[in-house]
Every structure is written in structure tokens, then in C-alpha cells.
């Protein structure tokens with residue numbers, strides 16, 4: 531199964547759920563000068579806490595392989611973007 535995430539732009543942050551797949555990947559495209567992608571815990575996602583990410587992606591065109599089932603949470607680590615909405 532292949533899941534292609536919607537483009538992440540501006541203050542748009544998405545919580546992505548990929549059910550039932552053992553190997554999936556997501557693609558994030560964004561302007562790396564203004565955004566990045568942090569995989570975080572659910573608690574950190576809810577709190578917009580970018581201080582302790584599980585993984586950090588900054589290329590602007592990231593393919594992220596999801597190896598484990600369940601919920602994955604991604605936010606932008608730039609100041610104000612996550613809390614901005």
C-alpha cells in the first residue's frame with residue numbers, strides 16, 4: 531500500500547493514519563526554507579511540541595517509510611507553524 535500525503539504548506543499540519551499496512555510510505559513536498567517535517571508522539575502532536583521529535587525531515591521532498599502499524603503524527607518544526615493551525 532502506498533499513501534501519498536497531501537502537500538504540506540503554510541500552517542497546514544496533518545495527522546495521518548495509515549491503517550493495516552506493514553510497509554507504507556508518505557511523501558511530503560514543501561519549501562524547505564520555510565517548513566520541515568517532524569514525526570512526533572501523539573502527545574507532542576497535540577501540544578505542538580517540536581522539542582523531542584522521533585524523526586526529522588528537512589529535504590523538502592521527503593519519502594517517509596512507515597514500518598510499524600498505527601498512528602503516525604507529523605508537525606512542522608518552524609516556530610509558530612504548528613500552533614498556528
Ligand SMILES: [Cu+2]
Nearest residue numbers: 565606608611
Ligand atoms: Cu511550517
